[in-house]
Amino acid sequence: MAVKRTPFIAGNWKMNLDHLQSIAFVQKLAWALSDAKHDFADAEVAVFPPFTDLRSVQTLVAADALPIGYGAQDLSKHDSGAYTGEISGAFLKQLDCGYVIIGHSERRTLHAETDADVNAKVVAAHRHGLVPVLCVGETAEDLEQHGASAVPVAQLRAALDGVDVSKGLVVAYEPVWAIGSGQAATPAQAEQVAAALRAVLAEIAGEELASATRVLYGGSVKAANIASFLREPNVDGALVGGASLDIDEFSSIVRFKKHVGA
Ligand SMILES: O=C(CO)COP(=O)(O)O
Numbered sequence: 001m002a003v004k005r006t007p008f009i010a011g012n013w014k015m016n017l018d019h020l021q022s023i024a025f026v027q028k029l030a031w032a033l034s035d036a037k038h039d040f041a042d043a044e045v046a047v048f049p050p051f052t053d054l055r056s057v058q059t060l061v062a063a064d065a066l067p068i069g070y071g072a073q074d075l076s077k078h079d080s081g082a083y084t085g086e087i088s089g090a091f092l093k094q095l096d097c098g099y100v101i102i103g104h105s106e107r108r109t110l111h112a113e114t115d116a117d118v119n120a121k122v123v124a125a126h127r128h129g130l131v132p133v134l135c136v137g138e139t140a141e142d143l144e145q146h147g148a149s150a151v152p153v154a155q156l157r158a159a160l161d162g163v164d165v166s167k168g169l170v171v172a173y174e175p176v177w178a179i180g181s182g183q184a185a186t187p188a189q190a191e192q193v194a195a196a197l198r199a200v201l202a203e204i205a206g207e208e209l210a211s212a213t214r215v216l217y218g219g220s221v222k223a224a225n226i227a228s229f230l231r232e233p234n235v236d237g238a239l240v241g242g243a244s245l246d247i248d249e250f251s252s253i254v255r256f257k258k259h260v261g262a
Pocket of ligand 1: 174179219242243
């Protein structure tokens with residue numbers, strides 16, 4: 001199990017920052033990263049802006065060869081056709097997106113996405129060469145009734161039904177009760193669920209792919225707590241919501257190495 005996984009710090013902007021604001025933000029982030037070359041050298045950083053920002057972000061990242069990845073917050077399970085308001089994975093690939101968030105709890109609850117929808121979206125992402133950032137997580141009620149791991153593990157199994165994990169996957173464990181609440185899971189809780197998710201990955205895809213797949217923690221991550229999560233052996237990074245909109249806070253999260261052992 002001594003596989004080295006590149007830490008991944010991902011900013012989910014949700015429905016914030018328009019395309020002009022996205023340009024300013026990514027420019028500032030690039031400056032902050034170049035300032036901190038040593039610290040962040042072995043981490044990967046990506047932002048997940050609204051769809052309408054992606055072309056601007058692409059242009060900026062490509063023009064200056066910025067070391068910043070990006071992706072969308074959702075995609076359609078269909079490739080094209082009469083699906084008003086939907087966005088095809090083909091369009092995202094055209095914009096050089098590397099990743100796409102799938103199954104975020106806000107999509108599952110506010111847009112009634114089922115495990116079957118999430119599974120179809122993972123397959124669609126792979127069809128277009130995008131790496132899914134697959135979100136799983138339990139509600140406060142689930143936690144009380146079934147413990148922390150049961151629901152995320154069931155969601156992972158359902159999402160990966162028939163999926164070829166070798167086509168790329170990042171898993172994000174986001175307890176619903178920790179999202180936007182200011183009450184993050186403890187590092188030990190995150191580690192426990194991340195380890196359970198990795199064990200399921202091993203069962204589904206084999207030890208080698210499981211130990212190469214990054215499992216992130218998300219839910220009230222801030223500069224002040226990022227290092228404590230990243231010290232855990234099975235937590236390989238973070239999916240950051242609110243704190244990814246504040247350039248100082250997000251830059252500080254990305255420079256997490258500074259905090260390790262500090
Ligand atoms: O939902 C999240 C990221 O996808 C987490 O949001 P917060 O970091 O605002 O809790």
